Amino acid sequence: MSGLFVRFVTSTEAGRLYPRYDDESGIVAVESRVARDWPYGIDVGGSLICDLDTDHVLANFDLHIPRQHWSRGESVRWPNAQQAGNLVFQEATVRTKSFDATVEAIADPALRLLEIRIGDMEPHEAWALSETCVALASGDELAGFVLKLGGDESGGAPTP
């Protein structure tokens, strides 16, 4: 269990998130391009910081695991059968704010894909937050994300 209860609603531009790797800080930032206030935040084990807008829609998340600490795995795959949606955190989760769930970062050998696993749940659903970011869920709990990265050594720009 991750304890992060979510639901998915109709996709909008505000909920579309795009990853980039910030070399200076070693943080993966997955941001919406729609600038707005982020009045709510959720911390997952000090490794994953989520920012939500006034409607509790995920507007950004930062992965505080630098590239040199990503595991490498052949099993990392881009999920199939995706539905598009905005990720909305449920009220109880927003109130709790801080979670102890484990966060793991696993990249494919080419550094083109990065899977972020939250807790130890097996994901059953994949929701496309954009062409380069998919949220994984198990029932109504958030189980992780899969990101498309640039694939070069900088690990930076999202693939168009």
Added chain:
Amino acid sequence: MGDPKIDFVVPRALRLALLVLALALTGPVSGGLAGPSSSTEVGPPLLNDDLSRDYDGDISVSLDATPGSSGSIRSYDQSPEPSQSRTAVERRAPAAKAEREAASALPRIAGGSHGAMFDEAGIEMGEHFLRRLGQRASRLSESDALDAYRNGRLFYDPKHGSYVRYSSRTRVAVATDAPTGGKALSVFEGNPAARWNPVRWRPGQ
């Protein structure tokens, strides 16, 4: 029968008025209305006016980066083809504007930017830190972040090889790249992670 003095006085007053008007138009402000008669000065003043109105702050970077430029606006004054110079700048200016918008989500406070307190304290800040300081301003303040950086408990995250200064009073954490005097990399709120190892304070820290 009119007074002949009136016929004389009125034209004189008119002449005086015309003289005053002429002085006002061609007076001590060189480059004012007289400017357009000089073809070499028409371009640059308009260019500078436009830039200062629409792109102030960013344009100096654009001009400095222009190959062959001496890095000053004056070099455009001397350009034999001011129209081309202006086009070049206009081509660059939207990019600067787009960068500002992309920094998006950089809700800078009017009249000053986030990071002023850290800057004043001489603490180095990363770009990501500055962005998050602005974007998370509605739930954590810069003074809380500075307090966490200065007085917060120091942790080392062995899993990620990073340092965090954490204030249990405000629950604000500042990630840094060194145990002491490090660059501020990010700021967030939450609880200390179980895996974070407290680093014992030593004199000078």
